Amino acid sequence: EAQVTQNPRYLITVTGKKLTVTCSQNMNHEYMSWYRQDPGLGLRQIYYSMNVEVTDKGDVPEGYKVSRKEKRNFPLILESPSPNQTSLYFCASSRGADPYEQYFGPGTRLTVT
């Protein structure tokens, strides 16, 4: 089954404790992206990648890191999480180098206390 998977689905952590949210897709897609969703703000893009070793900042990249060493994986790293990073995070992928038709993962709900 074609899908985007994220782990963990739920995470509660404390300020400053480094964490990684994994994202993997099995569709051989070139484009992958991370979004955060906050009430009343819709989805805002954090980072995206057009292919292996090619990444670029989205609208809200501060406090996040990404890497794309393999085509299927695009982990999101929070080196020192803060409470304002409490949010619902989505990973997405699409064929080609553009986000014309994105497939979304199920989401990761992160709480930073």
Next chain:
Amino acid sequence: AQSVTQLGSHVSVSEGALVLLRCNYSSSVPPYLFWYVQYPNQGLQLLLKYTSAATLVKGINGFEAEFKKSETSFHLTKPSAHMSDAAEYFCAVIKAGRRALTFGSGTRLQVQP
């Protein structure tokens, strides 16, 4: 910068009634436009997309949207609402010159029996 505005954060209709969800974009150049749907506790799913071909775009689940350049609008419609249409709907646009999506703040559709 390109952006989208969704009028009405909440819309309520009766089952069988017309669904109209509004989206206006800001751009002097016709962009690529999308509607995504998010069912409770799920990721987003593409409903339909406009990529400068036909101005009336048909999507899944009986939804369609019409691109109107003169009004800079891309409203989503469905002739007859079904209970299963209850969800949050997001309009999105691809930023000119960047491979990134900008989402509107979302409209939550409630369908009354």
